[in-house]
Amino acid sequence: MAEPLPVPDRRFDVVVVGAGPAGSAAALSVARSGLSVCLLERGPFPGSKNLYGGVVYAGVLDGLVPRWREEAPLERMVTRRATMVLTDTQSLSIDFRSTAWGEEPYNGATALRPRFDAWFAAKAEEAGAVLVPSTTATALLRSHSAAVSGVTTDRPGGDLSAGVVIACDGVNSLLAKEAGCAPVADPAHYSLGVKEVLAFSPEEIEKRFALPPGEGADFEVLGGTGGVAGGGFVYTNSDTVSVGLVLSLPSLTESKRRPEELLERFKAHPAIAPFVAGGELLEYGAHLIPEGGLAMMPKLATDGMVVAGDAAGMCLAAGIWLEGVNFAIASGEAAGEAAVEALARGDVSETALRLAYASRLEAGFVLADHRRLRAAPGLVLSERLQHHYPQIVCNLAEQLLTVTNPLPKQGFVRLTRNELRRSGVRWRDVVRDAWATVRTFG
Amino acid sequence: MSSWTQSELPALAFEDRMATAEFRVAPEAHIVVDGDGCRGCSTKACITACPAGLFVPTSDGGILFSYEQCFECGTCYLVCNEGGAITWRYPEGGAGVVYRRS
Ligand SMILES: Cc1cc2nc3c(=O)[nH]c(=O)nc-3n(C[C@H](O)[C@H](O)[C@H](O)COP(=O)(O)OP(=O)(O)OC[C@H]3O[C@@H](n4cnc5c(N)ncnc54)[C@H](O)[C@@H]3O)c2cc1C
Ligand code: SF4
Ligand code: SF4
Numbered sequence: 001m002a003e004p005l006p007v008p009d010r011r012f013d014v015v016v017v018g019a020g021p022a023g024s025a026a027a028l029s030v031a032r033s034g035l036s037v038c039l040l041e042r043g044p045f046p047g048s049k050n051l052y053g054g055v056v057y058a059g060v061l062d063g064l065v066p067r068w069r070e071e072a073p074l075e076r077m078v079t080r081r082a083t084m085v086l087t088d089t090q091s092l093s094i095d096f097r098s099t100a101w102g103e104e105p106y107n108g109a110t111a112l113r114p115r116f117d118a119w120f121a122a123k124a125e126e127a128g129a130v131l132v133p134s135t136t137a138t139a140l141l142r143s144h145s146a147a148v149s150g151v152t153t154d155r156p157g158g159d160l161s162a163g164v165v166i167a168c169d170g171v172n173s174l175l176a177k178e179a180g181c182a183p184v185a186d187p188a189h190y191s192l193g194v195k196e197v198l199a200f201s202p203e204e205i206e207k208r209f210a211l212p213p214g215e216g217a218d219f220e221v222l223g224g225t226g227g228v229a230g231g232g233f234v235y236t237n238s239d240t241v242s243v244g245l246v247l248s249l250p251s252l253t254e255s256k257r258r259p260e261e262l263l264e265r266f267k268a269h270p271a272i273a274p275f276v277a278g279g280e281l282l283e284y285g286a287h288l289i290p291e292g293g294l295a296m297m298p299k300l301a302t303d304g305m306v307v308a309g310d311a312a313g314m315c316l317a318a319g320i321w322l323e324g325v326n327f328a329i330a331s332g333e334a335a336g337e338a339a340v341e342a343l344a345r346g347d348v349s350e351t352a353l354r355l356a357y358a359s360r361l362e363a364g365f366v367l368a369d370h371r372r373l374r375a376a377p378g379l380v381l382s383e384r385l386q387h388h389y390p391q392i393v394c395n396l397a398e399q400l401l402t403v404t405n406p407l408p409k410q411g412f413v414r415l416t417r418n419e420l421r422r423s424g425v426r427w428r429d430v431v432r433d434a435w436a437t438v439r440t441f442g
Numbered sequence: 443m444s445s446w447t448q449s450e451l452p453a454l455a456f457e458d459r460m461a462t463a464e465f466r467v468a469p470e471a472h473i474v475v476d477g478d479g480c481r482g483c484s485t486k487a488c489i490t491a492c493p494a495g496l497f498v499p500t501s502d503g504g505i506l507f508s509y510e511q512c513f514e515c516g517t518c519y520l521v522c523n524e525g526g527a528i529t530w531r532y533p534e535g536g537a538g539v540v541y542r543r544s
Contacts, residue, residue: 044466044536049514051544114542134536154534172516174531187520194493197543240543253487253521260459260493283543284459286493286513288520 005155007130012038014339015151015162016129017137017175019046021325022309023168024120025332026339028064031127033340038160039121039129040153042136047117050170051195051287053233053242055108055218056116057326060364062105064333065123073119074109075237076216077102080209084271086224086232090394091271102215110216110235110242116325140165140178140305147348148179148304164339164348165305168332171288173298173311181307182298187249189292189377191230191317194259195244196267197237198279205236208275220322223390224269226262228255229381233322234275243267243276246289246322248381259286289324291317291381294374300361301338301353308335316369318376327366334360375440384433388425395419456495460511467510468537472530473518475507479527487521488528513539 016027019041030037043049055078061068079102082095101107125131141150141159150161167175171190176182202213209217221232229251235242245263252259267276290296296313300306308314308331315324338356342348361367379385399415420427480486481503488497488505494513498506512533519530532538 042532042535043538044540048540048542049538051513051541112543114544136532136535138531185520190516190520192491192493192515192517195544242544249491249517249521253485253491256490258490258495260456264454281454281459281462283462283541285463285539285541285544286515286517288516 003155005132005135005153005158005160007038007132007160010159011161012036012130013163013343014038014166014336015040015160016166016168016336017151018168018170018309018311019121019131019133020050020117020168020170020309020328021120022311022328022332022335023166024117024124025064025329026166026168026308026336027121027124027129028127029333029336030340031124031129035340035343037129038162039124039131040135040137040151040160041121041131041133044134045114045118046121046131046133047114050113050117051193051285052113052324053193053195053235053244053322054110054113054325055235056111057108057323058329059105060326060330060333064329069104069106071119072111073115074111076110076211076214077106078108078110078218079215080211080217082217082219084219084221085390085393086221086269086271087391087394090398091269092394092397093271102212108218110218110237112237137169137175140175143304146303148302151175163304163343164353166332166335166339167305167307167311168309168328168335169311171290171310171315173307175305176298176307176311179302179305181300181302181305186292186296187253189290189296189313190249191246191289191291192249192252192259192286193244193246193289194263194286195242195284196263196281197283198241198243198276199282200239200241200279202239205239205241209236211236219275221266221272223386224266224272226255226257226265227387228252228257228262229386232266232272234272240282241276241279243272246317248291251381260284289317289322290315291377293318293377294370295377297370300357301350303350304348306335306338306353306357308332314366314370316373318373318380321373327369330364330366331361334364334366373440375436379433379436379440382433384425384429388423392419392423392425395422460494463511463513464540464542465511466537466540468533470534471509472514472533472538473507473509473512474529475505476527476529477504479524480505483523483527485523487523488518491517491521493517
């Protein structure tokens with residue numbers, strides 16, 4: 001971008017880097033307090049870089065934007081949520097529907113990020129934040145005492161100084177790395193999401209997914225990834241269906257398989273194909289997911305800077321949960337409030353920022369959920385859960401449901417014992433994993 | 443359920459797949475791959491893992507990389523086998539991938 005920054009004053013109380021849900025929430029909460037805040041976004045508009053599943057559980061917005069359910073560009077209110085287990089030839093689903101999810105206050109809604117993020121950033125602008133798109137923050141500015149005091153951008157004369165910088169720059173957070181907050185990244189903490197958006201008429205979507213008009217479905221899938229650790233998803237939008245895979249990086253690399261081939265294979269599975277076959281591909285894309293949870297969280301603050309959202313590894317990706325937008329919004333808001341509090345006290349040191357930020361995160365669900373699910377990533381990505389259990393539960397279901405006349409039916413315990421023997425999984429492992437599951441998710 | 447085999451898959455050419463995403467190409471590459479590092483690399487993990495298929499092996503054991511159709515996801519630097527072979531940053535503001543329906 002050859003043009004200089006379109007802001008007359010290069011000094012702000014707070015500079016927020018990244019206009020995803022974390023950044024817009026941070027900028028909104030700072031702007032509401034009356035302080036000056038600049039919201040930098042490298043994409044041509046907020047949301048243009050942000051591919052996800054996806055469903056937003058935006059109840060956390062109730063405080064920031066009370067009328068968000070009417071105002072936000074939502075696709076469908078989710079009233080059907082299925083968890084599927086796939087093997088090459090079988091599928092087993094828990095298919096949950098709730099009419100309550102179709103009424104106020106709803107539960108989750110599908111939304112497209114290029115629209116949702118643009119809407120949310122506009123809310124921050126309305127409150128007084130200065131949104132500057134098409135601008136990449138390239139480095140941190142430091143004061144004499146080495147505290148973070150702003151950012152440089154790729155615009156001519158594009159230095160912006162700030163009392164506090166809030167890094168909401170997403171999963172690869174180059175700023176958290178530069179600040180020394182994030183340790184060397186471990187590939188095992190990341191999954192690659194690949195996704196297709198397929199065109200269908202609204203009526204066709206409602207027919208295929210058996211939905212009342214305007215309502216939506218959310219399928220989370222375990223297995224079907226060609227042996228690569230991870231899972232899949234299918235979501236309904238107004239006139240498109242999103243289908244994708246989440247693939248653990250070390251396992252994907254080891255498999256030597258191409259992501260789009262695995263996705264094509266997933267789409268062709270007999271349990272998935274009826275929902276996605278024949279849709280014209282409108283957009284293909286990819287994005288990383290921070291899956292490490294608590295184990296990968298960086299230092300949340302340093303002198304003059306706070307880290308929020310995916311940049312802080314706050315996304316919750318554990319089995320049937322794939323939630324990041326709500327965690328990003330909650331942590332962004334907490335970071336914004338922490339910056340305001342620290343500036344009011346005239347102390348933006350690491351200790352002051354960390355205390356103000358952590359106390360807010362502790363008060364809400366962000367850290368509580370991550371702590372509760374700290375063992376989930378390891379458990380969900382384990383060999384037994386990924387490979388053996390889907391096969392075992394599908395085989396068990398098949399044997400229970402197959403009528404074996406003239407032979408008599410076999411008991412469940414006997415069938416289970418036979419299945420375990422066949423798979424080589426020991427009872428003791430099953431008990432241990434069951435216990436770990438209860439401890440982790442219970 | 444019919445059996446689930448590779449041969450039933452509809453054929454969508456990779457170029458057609460990539461053509462569905464919009465890329466605003468910057469004049470300068472945001473990712474630089476050091477060919478020397480790649481020649482000694484035993485995994486060549488980038489070739490299969492990059493969702494945009496931008497790493498192409500050359501006959502002399504090196505890598506031919508092109509930056510234009512990059513999703514800016516970060517997979518390549520994370521799976522890279524040789525520390526320092528990939529210099530990775532974001533493209534200049536306004537450039538690169540633009541999602542509209544994701
Ligand atoms: C395949 C997939 C499926 C998912 N499904 C769901 C789901 O269904 N529900 C859910 O809640 N979550 C889901 N998530 C997770 C969710 O998308 C993230 O947790 C969430 O987007 C994090 O928000 P954020 O604001 O922290 O980061 P992001 O949304 O990544 O925003 C970061 C922003 O910073 C900008 N930026 C980065 N660096 C710079 C820089 N140097 N200068 C200027 N701007 C910069 C980027 O352009 C971007 O706009 C999914 C993720 C993936 C990949
Ligand atoms: S993994 Fe890294 S070192 Fe190996 S070929 Fe790819 S870019 Fe080169
Ligand atoms: S950032 Fe992602 S899309 Fe771009 S070259 Fe690396 S792996 Fe490929």
